[in-house]
Amino acid sequence: MEKQMPFGEKLRQYLEENILLHVTKPARYLGGELNAIRKDWERVPVKIAFAFPDVYEVGMSHLGLAILYEVVNSRPDALMERVFAPWPDMEVRLRAEGIPLYSLESFRPLNHFHMVAFTLQYEMNYTNLLNMLDLAGLPLRSRDRKAVFPLVAAGGPCAFNPEPLADFIDFFVIGEGEEVLPEIIAVVKKYVESGAEEGEKEALLLELAGITGVYVPRFYRPIYTADGDFGGLEKLRPEVPVVIERRVIKDLDRVPFPRRPIVPYIGVVHDRAMVEVMRGCLRGCRFCQAGIIYRPVREKDPDTLFAQGKEVLAATGHDEISLVSLSTADYTRVQELVEKLLAEGEKKHVNVSLPSLRADAFSVDLAQKVQKVRRSSLTFAPEAGTQRLRDVINKQVREEDLLAAVEAAFQAGWTAIKLYFMIGLPTEGEEDLDGIADLAYKVLRIGQEKAPQPRRVRVTVSTSTFVPKPHTPFQWEPMIPLPEIRRRQEYLKRKLRHRQIEYKWHRGETSFLEAVFARADRRLGDVLETAWRLGCRFDGWEEHFRYDLWQEAFRRTGVDAEYYACRRIPLESPLPWDHISPGVSKKFLIAENRRAWEGITTPDCRFTACTGCGVCPALGVEVVLQGEGRGRDGALPVGVHQEG
Amino acid sequence: MARYRLEFTKKGSLRFISHLDLQRLLERLFRRAGLPLTFSAGFNPRPRLSLAAPLPLGIEGLRECGEFELEENLSPREVVGRIAPFCPPGMEVKGLGVVRPEAEPVMAAVNTAAYVLYLRDTGQDTAANAAIQLMQKEQLPVRRKGKDGKEKEVDIRPGLYKVEVKKGEMERETELFLLVDVGKNVTVRPEDVVQAGTGMGLEAEKVKKIVRSALYVKENGDFLSPLDSKFCQEVYRPEK
Structure with missing residues (x-):
């Protein structure tokens, strides 16, 4: 990438005239959609690129992106732009022409930003993450990126075991972004405004490591036993925490929600308006990670949801509104909310959809209500x-x-x-x-x-x-x-x-x-990089998955x-992710594991007594319900916590 | 209830949006504008909004055409005033009329399209020569990939009505004007004409840009605008 590529409007024009006619779904690379936000670059101090390591249609269906886009862009001192993994046909064109990966708002290369923030939704996106760094002209390894900016950050569910990406990412965000981003922006802003120079990266990262929920892997070193097992993590700086605790929002009604979300020009995976009715699920399925890392259940006020739903529909023109959560049929006021939205939507031919159903008659009844066809x-x-x-x-x-x-x-x-x-x-x-x-x-x-x-x-x-x-x-x-x-x-x-x-x-x-x-x-970082160098991309996509190349990567790295x-x-072995705490205690997980082997079930704490998972006392949060739980055996939610 | 016919542009970035995506964009646009479309009856109600002659991806349209039905009876001027603020960049309303009850649906009626091909490094004489040769042929077989992926041969000559040449605005640039059938019988695409004209002086690599400049209803040898008084009344054309 020797030749100086233009950016901004010139780059956009160049792409339109020379590149986009030769790739599938060119609108993936065009930006400019309804409700996209392009702020005045010169007047905003902190610039963040939200990087989604999968294709546009997947990323644009992700509510988390819409939420953080709103949270950051509603601040006067920061802006957020988007970038997605280019499909392989576009990657070939970008590389051939020496065009660095660019953001969809300003058409600027990622090294113009102060922070490139990846979301980790799925392990099979990891090679795309490396590929995006490379396409941006950034060195893959955190240590090799000497310039202070851009900082490369990552969050999302897979950040709960950050270790395979630890060598590539400057810092991880553990927990809910809405809660912790303002603190991160404040630190970054300070360094932006003081004109940070190369040597100050370490100091900046150390300051970030002081924020609860931020993990800076370079300040820790893994230890391995003589047998080659993981033996624990050693702190390299006295100031950094031993355990990085998850950040969590106490009151979901009070955080910004995207009421004017972007409407893609092209069909995406979820082409509809979304409102998030609650966060967290307490059913306690023992294989489910989401059921742990989003605890506890926090329901939103149905009046807030109704008002937000109407606003989203008015701002987008969508013909469908989806009530999003891990288990929407469990939302205590679901029936009332669905009925209100249906009544509102009927004359406008707007449908309501529920993404997940429980296996019971109540859910079928709900489904029947929302699906006339x-x-x-x-x-x-x-x-x-x-x-x-x-x-x-x-x-x-x-x-x-x-x-x-x-x-x-x-x-x-x-x-x-x-x-x-x-x-x-x-x-x-x-x-x-x-x-x-x-x-x-x-x-x-x-x-x-x-x-x-x-x-x-x-x-x-x-x-x-x-x-x-x-x-x-x-x-x-x-x-x-x-x-x-x-x-x-x-x-x-x-x-x-x-x-x-x-x-x-x-x-x-x-x-x-x-x-x-x-x-x-x-x-595993070496395996990942080797696989990427061998050509692995879009591993979650059947047509691109190359298991043979992965086998070769494992062979080469031994x-x-x-x-x-x-x-x-073994239950007593240290785990590579022990330093990340979701708030649920390890003791509880061990007890649950034992109960599994004994075939003993653990009820949902919304309907019976506290099960002692530990999340509420550890993180200072409470289960938030808007109505009475439709409890099994008529039991009501109990708000008393056992010691975790 | 009233049926309207709309003429609009699909320029700039919008040229990268498919026919189906454009259809959905317009449906959302009417919702945001608060102008309720009527819906078809039946098992799966669809909004009554349809677009004539799909525009191939990457080609700009200067006078595209669609038809829709609204629940309310509003004057074309008012409808334009209501939807214009919601049009994305590249979309501009060129005209709107109330469709006469006896007029055929726009999808069936529009059967002819005019294209302009901007050719670089092509002299006017060369292009003019190709135009004459094309029109002199009795058959113009071109190869096309079918939906099954197999190639098949199609004769586009019956669907090629006119080929004309104009000097381009740029040095060594020539504009090739085509009038072709886009109806049910032989839909002719601009690249078909270039393919047929290869060997007569036309080359695919020299096509810098293609624009669809208008759509027509061919009737008894006349090429009529879809907003012609024969099909529409109260036609309102907003001034730029």
Whole structure:
């Protein structure tokens, strides 16, 4: 990239005339959408690029991006622009012409910014992150980036095990960005305004490390035992914290919400208005990381939500509004909110959609309310095929609830039911696989008996493979090895051979790599860089995934992938992510792991007593409900906490 | 209820947006403008808004055309006043009229398009010569990739109405003006004409830019504007 490329309007013009006609979906690279914010570059001190390490259509469907775009751009002293991973055809053009990766608002290269902030939603995006740094002309390794700016930051769920990216990222943000960004901006602003010079990077990072929720990996060094196991993390500076605690918002009603979100010109994954009804989920599924790292449940006021929903619709013109959360049917005022939005939307032909459904009749009733047209299919996630295994994973769905829900759905006119399961869960045996098949056939039989057109009934069974995730009760559990994944998929394929049943499965190799990086320590950084140099990109996309190149990367670096994914980690071993605290205590996770093996379930603390996960006392937060929980056995939420 | 016909531009960055995305953009635009479209009856109601003759990605349109139905009866001037503030950069209303009840839907009616190809490093004589040769041929077979990925041969001659040449604004630049069929029978694309004219002096690499300058309704040998008084009344054309 020797030749000086223009930026801004000139770059935009050059792209339009010479590049964009030769790539797929050129609007991905054009910006300028409705409600995009372009601030006066010269008059704003702190400039942040939000970098999404996947393609535009995926990134623009991500509510977190919209929220932080609003939070930062509503401040007079900072601006945020967007950048996404260019699709491989565009990457080729950018490299050939020496055009550095640029932001979609100002068309400026990333080194014009003070901060490039990546969101880590998925382990299979990591090679894209390296690729974006490289396309921006930035050295990959934090140590090699001598200039103070741009700082390269990362947050999001995968930051809860930051170690595989520790060598590349200057600092990680643990927890909710709305809460911590203002403090980060204040520090950066100070250095921007004083005209920071090269030698001051270390001092700046040290100051950032003093903010709760900020992790600066260069101030820590991993220790390995003689056997090559991870042995702990050593602090290199006395000032930095031993444990980095998650940041969390206490009152969601009081943080800015994107009421004028960007409307893409092209169709994206989720093409609709969104309001976030609550954050967190307390159901306590033992494989689920989101269920831990977003605790506790904080519901928003239905009046706020209704007002925000109306504003979003007016500002975007969308014909659908989605009530977003980890488990929207659990929102205590969901019925009332849905009814109000439906009444409002009816005359304008605006639909309401719910992204996730529980497997019960209440949810089907809700789905029926919002879908006047019985669109394609209804999806349920029993996750496991037998009650025994569902108890192990604490997925509190009873078969009779599921079957009642399915019956209600068929009677209401749906003809297709999708069922999601996981294979390879701890303690899974052949009878659990049989249970998946049995359940599918039971659902089919109900359809054949109750659906108005029995011959049109379709049941789709989808399985993914259990991946042990950090900070979950199952973080110590092994993933089943690849040949075993294939064997179990083959087994189900044979069992589910029926003209009205379709079986889909996730590619085992992808899940395997996901597990490797989920439980990685810092040594995986070399593997990642090697894989990227070999050409790995968009690993989450079937058409680009090159498992052979990954195998080559492991061979070259001498790293044993199975060690990371498929071994049982002893409960007492130090974990590479022990220095990151989600607020839920390790003691609780260990207790949950034991209860799993004993087949004992743990109830949702909204409906019974506190389960002692520790998050409320540790982070000084409370469960926030807007109404009374529809408790099992009529129990009301209890606000008394056991000691964690 | 009233049916309106709209003429508009699709310029600048908007040329990179597909036909389907444009359709959805307009639906959202009417929602934001607070002008309720009517909806089709039936199982899956769709807003009554349709666009004539899809414009290929990357080509600017100076007079694109669409039709929509509103719940209210408003004057064309008022409709334009309401939607204009919501038009994205590159979209400008050129005209709006109330469609006569007997007029065919715009999608079926519009069957002809005018394109201008800006050719670099092409002399006016060369281009003029190619134009004459093209019009003299009785058949102009071109190869096209079908939806199944297989190539097939199509004769575009019946759909090629006119080829004319004008001197371009830039040195050594020539403007090639085409009038072609975009109806149900033989839809001719500008690159088809360039392909047919390869060997007569036209070259794909020399096409600097393509613009679709207008759409027409061909009727008894006449090329009529979709907003012609035969189809529309109360036509309002905002001044720039």
